[in-house]
Amino acid sequence: xxxxxxxxxxxxLYAASRGTAATVRLPRTRLTLANLARVAVLAACSVALLWxxxxxxxxxxxxxxxxxxxxxxxxxxxxxxxxxxTGWAAAQLTPTTWILSSHADDNITTGALLRRGYLGAASLSxxxxxxxxxxxxxxxxxxxxxxxxxxxxxAAPFAAAAAIIALTAHRIPASALPSWLQRVSPPxxxxxxxxxxxxxxQLAFSTSPTYLFDMAGLFQSAGAAMLGAGTAFTATRQPxxxxxxxxxxxxxxxxxxxxxxxxxxTIAYIGVLIWWAIITTAATVMASTSLGGWLRRxxxxxx
Numbered sequence: 001x002x003x004x005x006x007x008x009x010x011x012x013l014y015a016a017s018r019g020t021a022a023t024v025r026l027p028r029t030r031l032t033l034a035n036l037a038r039v040a041v042l043a044a045c046s047v048a049l050l051w052x053x054x055x056x057x058x059x060x061x062x063x064x065x066x067x068x069x070x071x072x073x074x075x076x077x078x079x080x081x082x083x084x085x086t087g088w089a090a091a092q093l094t095p096t097t098w099i100l101s102s103h104a105d106d107n108i109t110t111g112a113l114l115r116r117g118y119l120g121a122a123s124l125s126x127x128x129x130x131x132x133x134x135x136x137x138x139x140x141x142x143x144x145x146x147x148x149x150x151x152x153x154x155a156a157p158f159a160a161a162a163a164i165i166a167l168t169a170h171r172i173p174a175s176a177l178p179s180w181l182q183r184v185s186p187p188x189x190x191x192x193x194x195x196x197x198x199x200x201x202q203l204a205f206s207t208s209p210t211y212l213f214d215m216a217g218l219f220q221s222a223g224a225a226m227l228g229a230g231t232a233f234t235a236t237r238q239p240x241x242x243x244x245x246x247x248x249x250x251x252x253x254x255x256x257x258x259x260x261x262x263x264x265x266t267i268a269y270i271g272v273l274i275w276w277a278i279i280t281t282a283a284t285v286m287a288s289t290s291l292g293g294w295l296r297r298x299x300x301x302x303x
């Protein structure tokens with residue numbers, strides 16, 4: 001996972017500092033494999049779901065031409081959402097790490113790095129979404145138009161949120177930057193658990209690999225329980241509430257999952273991810289110096 005050692009060591013320094021992200025330089029460390037773990041996990045989950053969707057697709061042909069395709073479109077949307085969050089995770093590294101030694105002593109402010117990183121994440125989200133939709137079409141030998149539409153529409157909220165963060169994060173006070181960077185980082189363990197749940201659940205609805213067919217019920221229930229727990233861990237940060245919600249949602253999802261209901265569980269989780277992005281963006285706007293103050297004054301009822 002991302003190392004916050006440098007941030008923790010310098011947090012007292014920033015607590016006493018003045019200014020905003022636009023005027024300060026956050027201490028950065030050399031980029032390591034450990035830093036990239038969160039990015040790698042999200043990317044691997046996205047690719048795994050994309051691969052499984054193509055491999056388990058059912059096609060109908062007239063001669064050698066594919067005339068119809070059945071595949072879980074909600075899994076395509078989930079893969080696109082994970083691709084978008086991969087861009088978020090990479091953007092979160094921008095102000096805290098450097099790649100080449102020649103960049104260690106640059107004078108670029110944290111605000112400028114955040115703007116570049118999250119504008120890049122917004123563009124990368126849409127680009128990967130389009131590529132994922134195109135890859136589905138190529139993989140099943142069918143027109144990619146409907147798949148591109150699904151992936152682009154799913155990635156659009158994440159791209160919009162990243163763009164808003166890029167435009168407002170430079171106003172965050174320097175003392176609030178360490179905690180904000182942790183807040184804005186995607187919850188990779190929870191997302192990976194949910195993605196693994198969807199992957200396992202999908203095994204129950206396909207005959208590939210065939211030797212798992214006799215254990216379809218077990219895989220279906222186990223995958224749904226993992227998805228329910230992942231949903232709970234993503235939706236809240238409170239440890240006690242997380243545990244209670246994980247038990248309730250995990251057992252509930254295992255009981256209600258089925259061929260016609262599993263898709264709604266996945267769609268619900270995509271909704272939770274979009275809600276997480278909205279809340280994170282709202283927290284960024286509220287943390288910014290001028291915009292946050294204006295919003296607080298506007299939302300506070302007159303006495």
